[in-house]
Amino acid sequence: MGGLFGVVKTVNCSKTLFYGTDYHSHLGTENGGLAVCGAKGFYHTIHSISQAQFKSRFVDDYKEMDGTLGIGAIDDDAPQPLIIRSKFGTFAIAATGQVSNKKALMAGLLDQCDSFSEMTLGGINTVELVAKLISRGSDIADGIVRMQEAIEGSICTLVMTADGIYAARDRYGRFPLTIGERIGGPGMAVATEASAFPNLGYQLRHFLGPGEIVFLSADGLKVLRPPRERRQVCAFLWIYTGYPASIYDGIGVEMARERCGRAIARNDDVEADFVTGIPDSGVGHAIGYAMESGIPFRRPLVKYTPGYGRSYTPPSQDIRDLVATMKLSAVREVIQGSRMIVCDDSIVRGTQLKNFTITKLWDNGAREIHVRPACPPLMYPCIFASSTRTFAELACRRAIRAIEGRDTDNVEGYLDRRSEEYRSMVEWIRRDLNVTSLKYLPIEDMIAAIGLPETELCLYCWRGR
Known part of the structure; x- marks a missing residue:
């Protein structure tokens, strides 16, 4: 951006x-x-x-x-x-x-x-x-x-x-x-x-x-x-891109993320010892989840802030992987034997979450890992900013390719969270991530958490229009 x-x-x-x-x-x-x-x-x-x-x-x-x-x-x-x-x-x-x-x-x-x-x-x-x-x-x-x-x-x-x-x-x-x-x-x-x-x-x-x-x-x-x-304001500003203390068109980022977390918790019934957020942008969502559910917030992963920035923004996958590997330190005493709800802003490619976050949690003795992204599955690469550039980068598109046996332009069934196609896609991503459970925030709840009318938000990454 x-x-x-x-x-x-x-x-x-x-x-x-x-x-x-x-x-x-x-x-x-x-x-x-x-x-x-x-x-x-x-x-x-x-x-x-x-x-x-x-x-x-x-x-x-x-x-x-x-x-x-x-x-x-x-x-x-x-x-x-x-x-x-x-x-x-x-x-x-x-x-x-x-x-x-x-x-x-x-x-x-x-x-x-x-x-x-x-x-x-x-x-x-x-x-x-x-x-x-x-x-x-x-x-x-x-x-x-x-x-x-x-x-x-x-x-x-x-x-x-x-x-x-x-x-x-x-x-x-x-x-x-x-x-x-x-x-x-x-x-x-x-x-x-x-x-x-x-x-x-x-x-x-x-x-x-x-x-x-x-x-x-x-x-x-x-x-x-x-x-x-x-x-048509980019909805991803409140979900991931924006700084927590910032405000766009009268709506604060941190409060919107807390509302997303609360919405996730209201639709969830998983039992866990604590809830956490992937630093930094997942933290606000996790705090909202903890506030709504009453499950305590803890920090099994701590970001080494002085040396590393965001792992999503660098243009090459090699650099993104390096930053993702180095920036998070695991706290074994918090992780070992624990059932945890892990809130993240989104799952874009899924490679960092799988290879450098989930792996650290399992390696340090996690008992259960329940991942809760604060937005729906990202289905389309952004055409308005230099974030995701190709369909092949997106985790949900890899899932659809595996399920269908080919790439397809017709993904309407996968956009409907009530459909069997949607459930199959989410299950494929869950297995690929190697987590206990995976549940996305529905787009209606995300829109409500942001607080602008749907017609005034850019939702292209999710709907392709």
Whole structure:
């Protein structure tokens, strides 16, 4: 998914920019970057964060940066922010999300004698493509609208000129952008994660709506394009992606996860000695389960937080496996001889849960392991963010292939939790994971736990529409 942060101040903003961007480290593991604009013009720095945390990469850089305007990004796709010379003048740009029709858009621009200078892993840099599409507008705001209409997928973007920062949420509001106002003085900030604001001295002022475009400057906030009516926010933000302290469109992440856990418990009758959550994103779900069921919460697995981030976000399976192996330490005294309910945010590929979590629990003497994901089986790869890319990655698709003896596009029967096909799929995954029992949260309960109307949530990963 990636994260964006921008800040407008009357004094040097580099420290705020550094820490504000760092508060998005849970959203990416590959690239980080900062850009500022001040009396000396534009300056940017970009580093790989695949082998080191964002803070250690940029702690010396930000101290050399000087500007009253700044934008930063953490992303798994494109190194950024970029500095672009255009007909609008010079601007810096950062963008997160996915452009599914990137090749077609690139071919169209090349046919019109355009060119690309930023190359990423043999392909074009998505952010440069976004910048070129924006530059075809009559002004920057018009260009952002045109860019949003041209792409298939989802892009949130920050564009920084010498006068201020344009902030635009993606067309259907699938991913968040929020505005913060400095407490006790002038200054504005924009962030993917609203949880970045409080410790930096900002208070949440506004959730950008779908396709909304605003301009942040020393004069304050100006709305350039009002939000569109249709909203489809990614439900996975509350289930897994978002930081527990964050809030999206008025709904807090931690409380939504607790409600998911409570819903799981209400539909469960398994007997167990304790309930636990897979750190970190499974913990909130497990707390909700414990609160509803009265079964105590314990920690049989502890995450070594200083050294390892999320094991789902790295782009390669080898790296995901390494992080999954190393980040969790088993507490044998808690595990041995115990019957446990294990809450997790989801089962995507299932490989980490099986090979590096369940195995540790059995190896340390678990008596029973009952897995309870806080969402339904994930049936479709996401087409709006760089998370799951192929059907073959998904545990439920492997189950269907094994049951049917082939790949099939007709999975309607497997979507109905009352059907024999659904029960067969879940049983196959249970055996593959090697757990005592497996029970998913129904989609109706997940929607209710989030608290937005079903029509305002993106449920593509589960329904394919």
